[in-house]
Amino acid sequence: MIGEKSKQLFDEAKKYLVGGVNSPVRYFKPYPFFVEKAKDCFLYDVDGNRYIDYCLAYGPMVLGHANELVIKEVEEQLYKGFAYGCPTEKEIILAKEVVNRVPCAEMVRFVNSGTEATLSAIRLARGYTNKKKIIKFDGAYHGAHDYVLVKSGSGALTHGIPNSAGIPEEVTKNTILVPFNDEDKVKKAVEENKEDLAAIIVEPVMGNVGCILPKDGFLQFLREITEENDILLIFDEVITGFRLARGGAQEYYNVVPDLATLGKILGGGFPIGALVGKKEIMEHLSPLGNVYQAGTFNGNPISITAGIATLKQLDDNFYKKTEKSAEILANTLRELVDKYNIKAKVYQIASMFQIYFNNKEVINYEIAKQSDINKFIEYFYNLLKRNIFIPPSQFECCFVSIKHNDEILNQTINIFEEVFKELK
């Protein structure tokens, strides 16, 4: 269990860091463990506990922690300097990798986080179309900025503030909310607002209210309705990018948006984000166009180097193996749900999965919210005390890395069995 040193550090942290953490999802009761180091699929805390990690920094660490090639290439780069405020060849190399993989990507702008990427994508969509409104799905999380923090997922939902204080309604009145997977509601919203609609922004698989899959044809429907009404379609692929397939969800579902946002895996664990899309639209960004976007650390050589070293390792074997591993775990959970007669649903795609303690099929935020949160918390602590770490929220998603090998999966399966036996 979480030890004395973590407790001491948390008491100290609380004096200087708001709530003792720098991002709200990291807090759980009574206090989180403090990490000393991480390697492959393990986190090691300051009390000497080792956890099998299915959180993986909320997504980026698909190669496992402290990947050797990333270390080697970043180390070499470190000696050459870490920030220039000038362009580098490596930015071209990574941009080309992105363009070669991601179907909608003809041009790239590197930024520092997924939040900045969606903020910039929405601004670009508004600048390009000269329209104000956007459609966002209930419970979708597109980062922590004002345009999109309405009925938001992730930590905002976990901590009960899906609509943040401090955001003027003038800002969010242009954000129209629609339930995911509901074609009729989307049609109605488009019909009512089409003169003013700049874009629809969507997480192709909702990874910030658990793991909600799009119904067959739903993304295709979004593509068609946006095209017919001169609205841009933005895929927020900060989680799904480089995960569902080499080219992300747009490759997997064969639906090509106008713009997409990337992050997480793209930096291999270093801070990064990217806004990508069709050339004609992207060229409206500064310095070519009149939509301003800038950043001191945009394209910084360390993150770019880590990104190049990471993408290099995402070969066919990576996709096959991580999908297989996640499938094995999800199937195990389904079997246990049946065996112990638990009201729960399990969803999985590629390397991501989640269990909802819910007897309905979870197809949107409203249904996700009806899950038995207390049961989830019990499940979380039962795993934690057996040294398995998953995100401490029903409204996050679990991830597997290439380093979760058969031995680790078998250990996990045995622990799942023990945990389900104990669930009340």
Ligand SMILES: *Cc1c(COP(=O)(O)O)cnc(C)c1O
């Ligand atoms: C994590 C996430 C973001 C925000 O990215 P940050 O790097 O945390 O700013 C945006 N959209 C989605 C879908 C995400 O999962």
